[in-house]
Amino acid sequence: MYHYDYPHPAITTDIVIFTLAENELKVLLIERSNEPYKGRWALPGGFVDIDEDLESAALRELKEETGVTGIYLEQLYTFGKPNRDPRERVISVAYYALVPIDKLHIKPDSDASKAEWHACSSLPDLAFDHPQIVSLARDRLAAKMDYSTIALHFMPDKFTLGELQRVYETIKGTPLDKRNFRKRVLTFNGINDTGEKRRDGKHRPARLYTFNTTGTIEFIK
Amino acid sequence: MYHYDYPHPAITTDIVIFTLAENELKVLLIERSNEPYKGRWALPGGFVDIDEDLESAALRELKEETGVTGIYLEQLYTFGKPNRDPRERVISVAYYALVPIDKLHIKPDSDASKAEWHACSSLPDLAFDHPQIVSLARDRLAAKMDYSTIALHFMPDKFTLGELQRVYETIKGTPLDKRNFRKRVLTFNGINDTGEKRRDGKHRPARLYTFNTTGTIEFIK
DNA sequence: CTACTAAGTGTAAAATATACACCTAATGAT
C-alpha cells in the first residue's frame, strides 16, 4: 500500500495508432476484457509506472500491442476531466503513432484481449472519452499533412511516388494532381531516389525512393 | 491519508504567462519561498485538486498570480520525466497564456512569494525543468504567429495597427513592412475598424480597431 | 500485335508575396 497526505490521481497513456490499409486510414482498437466498459472497444493504453517516463510508457504499450518499434510517436494532449474514468481520477496523456503500411502485423497480445484495425470512417462506440481523443488525433494528423513531412512515416523503407500520392489522397480525402504532387514532394529534404525500380502489375516500373527518417518530422514551406 | 495499491504520481499545472512590455516578450516568474529550489525563480503553478479539471487548475493559478481572467490559455505539453522533481514523482501539465498589454497589473499574491515579469531574452536560472517548458512555449508561440491570429490576444480591446505591428515585430524579432503588414492583418476575420481615432503623441491620430476574440484563435492562409 | 495500365514529364496562367516612397494630421518649439 502507498500512502499520501493528499489524494493523487492515476496516470495512464492512451495511444492512437494509425495506419493505412485498403485505402483507408485505420486506428488500432482493443476490445476491453475488464470493467469498466467491458466488451467495448478502446484505445490501447495503460497505467504509467511510477518511475517510467511518459513517452517510454507509450512506447511500451505500442510495442505490447503491435510489436513495432522505431516508429513515429508524438504526444497529443492530456485529458483530465474529473469523471472521465468511473473508477477513480485518471489523467491520460494521449500519444499518437504512425505505423508504416508494411508493418501492420498485429502481434496477438499477451492478455488475450482482441486487437483490431478499424477504419476511421466507421468506428464503433468507444469507451471513456476515447472518441474525443481519436478525433483530436485525426485533426492533428490532418493539420500536419499540410506543413510537415509526417506522411512519410507511413511509408515503407522503399516506396514509389504513386504509393506516396495514394497515402496523401487517402488522408486528405481528395484527389491530387500527379505532376504538382511530384514536384512538391521532391523538394522535401530527405527524399532520395534509390536508382532502383520496382516492377509490379501491368505497367511501367516505378522508381523507388527512400526517406531518411530520424524519427522526426520536417517542417516544409 | 490516502491509500493506493500502486504508487501514484502527483499532478501539477505550470503556466507560461506571456505578455509584452517595453517592446519585449516577458514571462511571469515566481520566486520560490519553499524547498526545493528555495529562492530560485520558477513558473507559476501548483497541484491539481483531485476533483478539479486540468484547465480549471491552470485558470485558478493564473487568476491567483495575476488577477486576470478571460484571456487566451492553451495546453502546451505534459512533462513527466521521473526525476524532474526531487520530492516525489510529479507530472506537470504545462499551459501557456497571453496577457493583453493593458492588463498586466500583477496582483500581489496571497502566499507572499514574489512575482515579477522577466524578459524572455534574459531569464534567470529557473527551477526544475522550467527552462525547457519556457523554451517550448516560446517555440509554440512563434510558430502560431505565422499561421493564426494568436497575436491579437496580446491586444487591448481597442488598438491601432501601429501597436499591432510593434507586437508582431517584437515577437518575431524582425522589422516588417508597414503597408504589407496592414494589407495582411486587415484580411483576418474578426478585425474591425471602430471608426474611432486615438490622439496620442505629436502625430496624426490613429484609427482604432477591435478583434472579436471568442477565446479562440483563427487559422489563416 | 494490340489493349491496357500506371509511370513519368513541362509550360502557361493565376494568385500571392514582396519591395518600395510619399503625403497627412497631429504636436511642440521658436
Added chain:
DNA sequence: ATCATTAGGTGTATATTTTACACTTAGTAG
C-alpha cells in the same frame, strides 16, 4: 504662425509560388 518632427496612412509593379492541364513511356495480359 511657421516650421520641424513624428507616426499614420496609402498603391503599384515585380517576383515568386501555386495551379491547371495532356501526352508519351515501359511494362503486362490476352
